[in-house]
Amino acid sequence: MKRLLLAMSLALSLSACGFHLQDGASIPAALTGMQVEGSGPAGGSLAQAVARALERDGNYQQKTGPVLHIDNAGISQRVISISPASGAALEFLNTLRADISVVGADGKTLLPPQPLLLENSFSFNSASPLATTEQQNAAQRTMLRQAAQQILARVLNSPRFREAKP
Numbered sequence: 001m002k003r004l005l006l007a008m009s010l011a012l013s014l015s016a017c018g019f020h021l022q023d024g025a026s027i028p029a030a031l032t033g034m035q036v037e038g039s040g041p042a043g044g045s046l047a048q049a050v051a052r053a054l055e056r057d058g059n060y061q062q063k064t065g066p067v068l069h070i071d072n073a074g075i076s077q078r079v080i081s082i083s084p085a086s087g088a089a090l091e092f093l094n095t096l097r098a099d100i101s102v103v104g105a106d107g108k109t110l111l112p113p114q115p116l117l118l119e120n121s122f123s124f125n126s127a128s129p130l131a132t133t134e135q136q137n138a139a140q141r142t143m144l145r146q147a148a149q150q151i152l153a154r155v156l157n158s159p160r161f162r163e164a165k166p
Contacts, residue, residue: 028161033065040073046098049148066104073098075140080121091123094139096147102155111158118147
């Protein structure tokens with residue numbers, strides 16, 4: 001029960017965090033107006049999370065902007081711990097996989113395709129079906145926000161764009 005409460009409080013505290021550029025820095029000129037496109041089972045949700053993070057920092061998508069591709073995005077879940085007494089699943093591992101790349105408005109590759117892997121473990125009592133669905137959804141929303149942060153950090157910290165910052 002203590003682990004459940006700890007996991008839930010951690011999830012709630014993480015849900016309030018969002019990606020913000022450090023020290024009010026701006027998006028490099030080469031990425032201004034960046035569009036975000038996603039494919040795969042979780043591609044649309046992940047693309048929306050990235051687009052929201054960009055909008056919070058003042059970057060709104062433009063049809064003439066570069067395109068951040070999030071391809072083959074998917075979230076899988078597996079059981080990593082089972083109660084010996086009840087046989088109920090206690091701990092789970094969510095894994096998000098995707099490939100990211102950035103293509104300029106002129107069609108030139110700005111960031112070559114690279115894999116993204118994010119794993120989060122969480123626990124809850126799987127014998128309580130009402131809590132199970134909401135906890136799984138909350139864990140996946142948290143994972144999407146974390147993945148959006150990782151994607152933007154990776155893109156903005158790419159040597160090509162670090163040099164281009166004003």
